[in-house]
Amino acid sequence: xxxxxxxxxxxxxxxxxxxxxxxxxxxxxxxxxxxxxxxxxxxxxxxxxxxxxxxxxxxxxxxxxxxxxxxxxxxxxxxxxxxxxxxxxxxxxxxxxxxxxxxxxxxxxxxxxxxxxxxxxxxxxxxxxxxxxxxxxxxxxxxxxxxxxxxxxxxxxxxxxxxxxxxxxxxxxxxxxxxxxxxxxxxxxxxxxxxxxxxxxxxxxxxxxxxxxxxxxxxxxxxxxxxxxxxxxxxxxxxxxxxxxxxxxxxxxxxxxxxxxxxxxxxxxxxxxxxxxxxxxxxxxxxxxxxxxxxxxxxxxxxxxxxxxxxxxxxxxxxxxxxxxxxxxxxxxxxxxxxxxxxxxxxxxxxxxxxxxxxxxxxxxxxxxxxxxxxxxxxxxxxxxxxxxxxxxxxxxxxxxxxxxxxxxxxxxxxxxxxxxxxxxxxxxxxxxxxxxxxxxxxxxxxxxxxxxxxxxxxxxxxxxxxxxxxxxxxxxxxxxxxxxxxxxxxxxxxxxxxxxxxxxxxxxxxxxxxxxxxxxxxxxxxxxxxxxxxxxxxxxxxxxxxxxxxxxxxxxxxxxxxxxxxxxxxxxxxxxxxxxxxxxxxxxxxxxxxxxxxxxxxxxxxxxxxxxxxxxxxxxxxxxxxxxxxxxxxxxxxxxxxxxxxxxxxxxxxxxxxxxxxxxxxxxxxxxxxxxxxxxxxxxxxxxxxxxxxxxxxxxxxxxxxxxxxxxxxxxxxxxxxxxxxxxxxxxxxxxxxxxxxxxxxxxxxxxxxxxxxxxxxxxxxxxxxxxxxxxxxxxxxxxxxxxxxxxxxxxxxxxxxxxxxxx
Numbered sequence: 001x002x003x004x005x006x007x008x009x010x011x012x013x014x015x016x017x018x019x020x021x022x023x024x025x026x027x028x029x030x031x032x033x034x035x036x037x038x039x040x041x042x043x044x045x046x047x048x049x050x051x052x053x054x055x056x057x058x059x060x061x062x063x064x065x066x067x068x069x070x071x072x073x074x075x076x077x078x079x080x081x082x083x084x085x086x087x088x089x090x091x092x093x094x095x096x097x098x099x100x101x102x103x104x105x106x107x108x109x110x111x112x113x114x115x116x117x118x119x120x121x122x123x124x125x126x127x128x129x130x131x132x133x134x135x136x137x138x139x140x141x142x143x144x145x146x147x148x149x150x151x152x153x154x155x156x157x158x159x160x161x162x163x164x165x166x167x168x169x170x171x172x173x174x175x176x177x178x179x180x181x182x183x184x185x186x187x188x189x190x191x192x193x194x195x196x197x198x199x200x201x202x203x204x205x206x207x208x209x210x211x212x213x214x215x216x217x218x219x220x221x222x223x224x225x226x227x228x229x230x231x232x233x234x235x236x237x238x239x240x241x242x243x244x245x246x247x248x249x250x251x252x253x254x255x256x257x258x259x260x261x262x263x264x265x266x267x268x269x270x271x272x273x274x275x276x277x278x279x280x281x282x283x284x285x286x287x288x289x290x291x292x293x294x295x296x297x298x299x300x301x302x303x304x305x306x307x308x309x310x311x312x313x314x315x316x317x318x319x320x321x322x323x324x325x326x327x328x329x330x331x332x333x334x335x336x337x338x339x340x341x342x343x344x345x346x347x348x349x350x351x352x353x354x355x356x357x358x359x360x361x362x363x364x365x366x367x368x369x370x371x372x373x374x375x376x377x378x379x380x381x382x383x384x385x386x387x388x389x390x391x392x393x394x395x396x397x398x399x400x401x402x403x404x405x406x407x408x409x410x411x412x413x414x415x416x417x418x419x420x421x422x423x424x425x426x427x428x429x430x431x432x433x434x435x436x437x438x439x440x441x442x443x444x445x446x447x448x449x450x451x452x453x454x455x456x457x458x459x460x461x462x463x464x465x466x467x468x469x470x471x472x473x474x475x476x477x478x479x480x481x482x483x484x485x486x487x488x489x490x491x492x493x494x495x496x497x498x499x500x501x502x503x504x505x506x507x508x509x510x511x512x513x514x515x516x517x518x519x520x521x522x523x524x525x526x527x528x529x530x531x532x533x534x535x536x537x538x539x540x541x542x543x544x545x546x547x548x549x550x551x552x553x554x555x556x557x558x559x560x561x562x563x564x565x566x567x568x569x570x571x572x573x574x575x576x577x578x579x580x581x582x583x584x585x586x587x588x589x590x591x592x593x594x595x596x597x598x599x600x601x602x603x604x605x606x607x608x609x610x611x612x613x614x615x616x617x618x619x620x621x622x623x624x625x626x627x628x629x630x631x632x633x634x635x636x637x638x639x640x641x642x643x644x645x646x647x648x649x650x651x652x653x654x655x656x657x658x659x660x661x662x663x664x665x666x667x668x669x670x671x672x673x674x675x676x677x678x679x680x681x682x683x684x685x686x687x688x689x690x691x692x693x694x695x696x697x698x699x700x701x702x703x704x705x706x707x708x709x710x711x712x713x714x715x716x717x718x719x720x721x722x723x724x725x726x727x728x729x730x731x732x733x734x735x736x737x738x739x740x741x742x743x744x745x746x747x748x749x750x751x752x753x754x755x756x757x758x759x760x761x762x763x764x765x766x767x768x769x770x771x772x773x774x775x776x777x778x779x780x781x782x783x784x785x786x787x788x789x790x791x792x793x794x795x796x797x798x799x800x801x802x803x804x805x806x807x808x809x
Contacts, residue, residue, distance in 0.1 A: 055084030056137045063091045065111040066104030068125050076125070083132045090461040091115050097140070098122045105145045108450060110457040113474065114467045117373040122146050268383035270295040273312050275337060276325045286317040293383070294352060296367070298359055298376035299331070301476035303469050306487045308476065310335065311359055311376055315352040322348035326355065331431050332482030373470065377477035380441040402532040407548040407580045412534045414665055415618045416517050421510050423661040424616045428503040431482040440511045444478060448504045449632035451475035455491050456634030468492040479504065498637030505629075509620030516540045516619060541622045545585040549764075556581050558718050559670065559764060561730035562608075563650045566709065568734075568746055571651040579665075581766050583719070586625060603677040608715045608727035609646035609749055611669040612653035615662040621669070628752075640682065640701040641690030643750040646673055648709050648728050652746045670764035672715075672725050673751060675700040684743035690752035703748035708737035 062080055064073060064087065071079075076099070077087045088095050091114035098115035100122060105112055115122050127143035141147070270293040272279035286294045294315035301308045312327040322343045329335020340351060353364050360370035360378060370378035402409055414420070425432045455471045472491045479500075481488065491497060516537055538546075549556040560578045567574070613621060629642040639645075647653045650668075657666030676699030680692060689701040709728030716723030728734070737747070 056131050056135055057083040057085030060085040060097060060137075061095045062087050063089070063095045063098050063111055063115070064100070065098060065109060066101035068101065071125070076128070079128065079132060090458075090463045091118065091120070091467065092464060093118075093466075095120060099125055099128055100145065101125070102145055108454065110454040110461070110463060110467065110471060113454055113471060114458075114463070116146065117470050269293075270314075270383055272316065273314055273325060273327055275327060275334065276314070276316070276339070278316055278318075278323055278325065278339065278341065281318070283316040283318045283323060286315040286322065294364075295381075296356055296364075297379045297381060298370075299379055299477045299480050300376045301473045301481075301488055302374075303473055303488045303490055308481070308483055308488050310480070313352065313355050313359070315348055316341075320345075324348055324351045324355070330485070331480050332484060371474065371477075373473075377474070379478070379480075380443050382441050400530055400532050402534045404532075404535060404538055405548050408538065408546060408582070409534055410580070411582070411667070412538050414615050414662060414667065415622075416513055416537050417616070417662070418517070420662045421513065421616050424506060424510065424614055424658070427658070427661050428499070428506065429481045429483065430503055430507065431480040440507060445504055445508050445511075446630070446632050448475065448479045448507075449501075449630060449634075451478060452491075452497060452500055452504065453632060453634040455497055456636040459492070459494065459497065459636055465490070465492070475500070479507075494636050497634065501633065501637055504633075506614060506617055509617035512623060513616065513619030516623075541619070542587045543584055543622060544587045544590075545583065547583045549581045549583060555583075555718050558730065559766070562670075562728060563766065565730040566648065566650045566728055566734055568649045568651045568707065570745055571655070574651050574654065576651070576654060578766060581764055583764055584622075586622070589625075601674060601676065604724065605675045605677040605679070606725040607646075607648070607673055607675060607749070608718075608722065608725050609648055609671055609673050610650050610653035611644070611646050611671055612656040612666070613669075614656070614658050615665065615667045618667050626669075626671070635687040635690070638687065639685045639748060640703055640750040641687055641752065643690055643701070643752045644673075646671065646749040646751070647746060648749075649707065649734065649746045652748070668766045670766060672722065673700075673749065675702075675749060675751065679749075683739060683741045689750065693752045698752075700752060701750040703744050703750070704737065704739045704742050705744035705746040705748065706737055706739065706742045707734055707746050708739075710735050 057080060062085055064076055068076060080087055091098060091111050095115070095118075098111060098120055100112065102124065105122060112122065121140040122145050123140050123143040124145055127138055127140060130143075131138045269287070270285040272283060272285060276283075288294075296311075296313040298311040298313065299309075300311075308331045309329065310327075310331050312325075314325045316323040316325055321341070322345050323339060323341035324343065325337070325339050327335050327337045340348075343351070356364050356367070359376040360367070361372040361375040362370050367378045368380065370376065404412065422432060451471060451474050455468065455475065458467050458471055468490050472488070475491065476488055483489070489496070491500060549559075551557075559581055563576070563578055567576075611626065626644045628644065629638070633642065635641045653668060654666065657668065659666040678698060679700045679702040680689060680696055680698040681702045681704060682689060683704050685703070686692070686701075693699070693701050710732035711729040712726045713729040714723065715725040715727040718727070
């Protein structure tokens with residue numbers, strides 16, 4: 001064999017002998033030597049070939065996710081190492097493969113999302129086992145967990161001739177509100193996003209784009225990004241998308257209420273976009289025979305490029321004439337618009353489908369899977385009943401008076417207050433214009449929780465900054481945030497994570513209040529008689545009892561003293577006063593409590609404790625009870641994991657009322673809680689406390705603080721039904737707890753629950769007033785929580801409502 005000939009081997013290594021020396025070299029560095037040397041050549045040794053064959057995973061780097069059947073994580077790591085591969089704890093730039101389970105893939109955790117974003121193969125454990133057993137790396141496609149099913153074909157026109165003719169007609173009659181651009185102009189939303197707010201340059205091109213929110217303003221010129229393909233708003237050619245379709249997540253079985261709501265949704269109409277002029281000439285959103293509404297609200301955040309943008313796409317109909325309406329821009333702004341009208345159905349449908357795929361990367365039929373990196377996310381929405389089905393709103397009838405006590409009316413006003421809801425959402429940076437509370441879908445909230453859980457896992461694994469940025473982009477795309485022209489903030493700390501969990505929790509509760517308010521726009525009783533809206537709203541809470549306490553009675557004065565005399569010494573900025581106290585009972589709680597025998601535990605440990613939350617959350621709390629956080633929610637940010645948080649120091653819970661967004665008034669609950677004995681006692685935070693409490697057969701966790709009540713008393717002195725329940729004795733001052741090594745300042749009790757919170761019948765609702773200076777935003781988002789949200793049902797021992805006022809020094 002002539003020298004210079006390559007020898008194929010698993011190592012890509014050749015071996016030759018020159019005189020008495022054997023040389024081994026890598027073929028990638030091979031260089032032709034003079035033929036005159038002409039050494040004798042020998043093939044690679046069989047031992048080297050054998051060793052190479054045993055390393056099918058050479059130069060491959062893996063990340064692992066999930067729990068594998070019959071194999072521990074260590075077993076998998078050893079298997080990979082013996083086959084020549086290496087394992088990383090998180091998805092870094094060096095990782096080439098992610099090995100996970102179908103179940104874990106469906107959860108879309110941080111590693112799955114990161115691998116998808118990086119375009120990595122996501123394979124099952126079978127791929128690893130087969131590659132090792134066959135001593136050869138197997139094709140990933142056969143084991144790809146992200147492999148999509150065959151997508152359904154979108155409907156097309158049956159007549160190419162008629163489509164072509166209609167298209168030609170449409171090109172002459174299309175009305176464009178916005179800037180006219182050529183085929184190489186920048187994409188619409190890119191044009192809106194990439195220019196600074198204060199850019200005063202005149203727009204280039206044929207005409208000037210009109211900003212929908214400010215018609216006189218000039219839109220910035222479109223910029224072409226170097227190295228990036230730009231889209232044309234006027235192109236009819238459908239974009240090619242090489243990305244693979246993601247496998248559809250398996251939804252949980254719907255409840256009977258959800259099934260009924262889905263049926264009702266079929267009868268509701270999608271409203272035409274508020275800035276679309278076609279609604280004034282009787283156009284409406286097209287709906288097919290399956291009640292699918294061709295109304296798409298899309299959202300996309302890209303922190304690195306300071307993009308935080310929306311895209312609205314609607315297929316509109318008036319008789320046999322159709323139109324395609326689009327509006328795009330930065331979240332929180334009106335944006336720019338474009339309308340193509342006077343279209344035939346086939347042309348309009350084609351344009352709608354093309355636009356949707358251009359923006360999301362998936363076809364319309366796969367819209368619920370529109371969550372690809374670098375593309376827009378489809379926001380699933382609920383719709384309200386058609387306006388024509390609503391009864392006309394009469395002028396307020398001054399003869400209709402509320403039958404509620406004056407004290408109760410003030411509480412209903414506080415809970416069902418649209419202005420307070422808007423202030424609460426603005427305080428949390430949520431964009432209610434993009435996704436109003438009335439349109440907020442339950443699945444959207446759960447997706448928001450899922451993304452926060454992925455960020456939580458990234459925090460645990462100390463992921464790279466790129467992973468946090470990618471996960472935050474995805475979260476903001478699902479839960480729209482308004483940052484103005486500021487760059488969206490990356491969520492990369494427990495504190496930020498907790499703030500976002502508070503937002504998602506509040507959105508769920510406020511959505512309940514919004515629905516109740518819509519249902520009582522024309523208030524009637526069961527006999528069809530007009531009643532006061534406040535009475536209808538109060539009735540919708542489903543409370544069996546709401547009794548205002550006599551301010552002169554001993555029950556009131558003892559509870560008032562409990563509030564004022566358990567004022568934390570570090571809460572010097574808070575000056576609060578009790579305004580009203582109500583004894584309340586939720587419908588069905590008494591029967592549930594007796595059925596579960598929570599009042600006759602062998603390990604009885606019932607206490608009367610505080611719980612605070614935003615006033616705008618109380619429609620959900622009172623109508624559905626205090627709830628345990630759902631499985632989709634992360635545990636990071638919760639001081640002691642998921643559960644219902646309670647305190648024996650009043651101002652500890654009052655800190656979560658955030659009265660600055662509700663007219664300096666707050667609501668608190670005073671609850672009878674069955675905590676069980678023993679409790680899991682801890683002196684510092686532990687995200688996994690709920691899991692550890694369950695392992696130790698404990699109902700609750702007791703976070704022991706430096707400051708505690710000086711003594712406890714039997715709450716039977718307050719009300720006979722509370723006999724056997726412990727409460728702090730207001731006559732004994734709070735003081736040093738004497739707990740060694742206590743990290744917390746005050747005690748904190750967390751009922752872990754599995755899917756409920758055991759509830760008794762007696763509970764107090766307390767209204768509290770605050771001064772305008774109380775609480776800064778940072779104080780309202782502390783890592784520990786006294787307010788949890790969840791789709792899970794919980795049974796409340798009791799609810800107490802207090803109104804307190806305070807001032808900040």
